[in-house]
Amino acid sequence: MAKNSARNYSQLTIKRLYGLSRNNCAFPSCPVELLSSEDETNFSNICHIEDANPSLHKSDRYNPNMTDDERRDFKNLLLLCPNHHIETNDIEKYTVKVLRDMKRNHESQTKQKLSGKDLIGKHPSALNTVIGHIGTDFFGDNLPDEPITAPNPELKIQFNHVIQYRPIIEEYSAYQGRLSKIYDEIERIGSTKKELVLRNIKKLYLKEKGKYNSFDEIKENADSIFSNVESELWELIDKSDNTNNDLPIEAIEISLLVIMVDAFMRCNILEEPPKA
Numbered sequence: 001m002a003k004n005s006a007r008n009y010s011q012l013t014i015k016r017l018y019g020l021s022r023n024n025c026a027f028p029s030c031p032v033e034l035l036s037s038e039d040e041t042n043f044s045n046i047c048h049i050e051d052a053n054p055s056l057h058k059s060d061r062y063n064p065n066m067t068d069d070e071r072r073d074f075k076n077l078l079l080l081c082p083n084h085h086i087e088t089n090d091i092e093k094y095t096v097k098v099l100r101d102m103k104r105n106h107e108s109q110t111k112q113k114l115s116g117k118d119l120i121g122k123h124p125s126a127l128n129t130v131i132g133h134i135g136t137d138f139f140g141d142n143l144p145d146e147p148i149t150a151p152n153p154e155l156k157i158q159f160n161h162v163i164q165y166r167p168i169i170e171e172y173s174a175y176q177g178r179l180s181k182i183y184d185e186i187e188r189i190g191s192t193k194k195e196l197v198l199r200n201i202k203k204l205y206l207k208e209k210g211k212y213n214s215f216d217e218i219k220e221n222a223d224s225i226f227s228n229v230e231s232e233l234w235e236l237i238d239k240s241d242n243t244n245n246d247l248p249i250e251a252i253e254i255s256l257l258v259i260m261v262d263a264f265m266r267c268n269i270l271e272e273p274p275k276a
Ligand SMILES: [Zn+2]
Pocket: 046, 047, 048, 085
């Protein structure tokens, strides 16, 4: 096929096309790798959104008012695998608008993946939102000075035989009142973060609980259960995309313990003593 000037792509246009394709066909969810790292296999077809010439697809995707410079421009091109290049020749289905959207979506996915905001891999976590609020409220200048009324954690600590975490629970249970205010505040902006955070902690506890056959075994392992739930929560903090990068790590650590101790007091972690 003779090269006409609508196919005379500039070096920069080709670099942009391939660089932004992440080596994938632009067709949604097409798994074809365009270029192989093993050999010289090349499945990439440079496809014109508005056609390079009138005869090619006998189509109304040819725009007579376009110049060849516009036809060979990055904006008018997308990379497809051979199958999808043929499939998209169906001009009834694959109009100029459909192909433009396809190109835009594919390239913006590339941007998201490169920035770590991969929609499949990373999501915001409710836990990080709550930590963000605690971090700024507890350690900022606007400390509320109302007295804190927290229930006595002793009964639950003893009932579950918590040993190592006892001092931490005793220390942080005092913040339950403040945390409760923060949960209310978040709820007022119309979100169910508290419910999500507590349910997730409960789920992690239940997974731990499933490792043991009896309450006696749970009691023997109370500290390691608490610590495993803590590790799982750290992983969640790390893996979500709304990490509180502006907070010092110490503030995140303390905030997490405030949340965990509150969850312990609400019996989302470890077992509830029988009511007297
Ligand atoms: Zn084409």
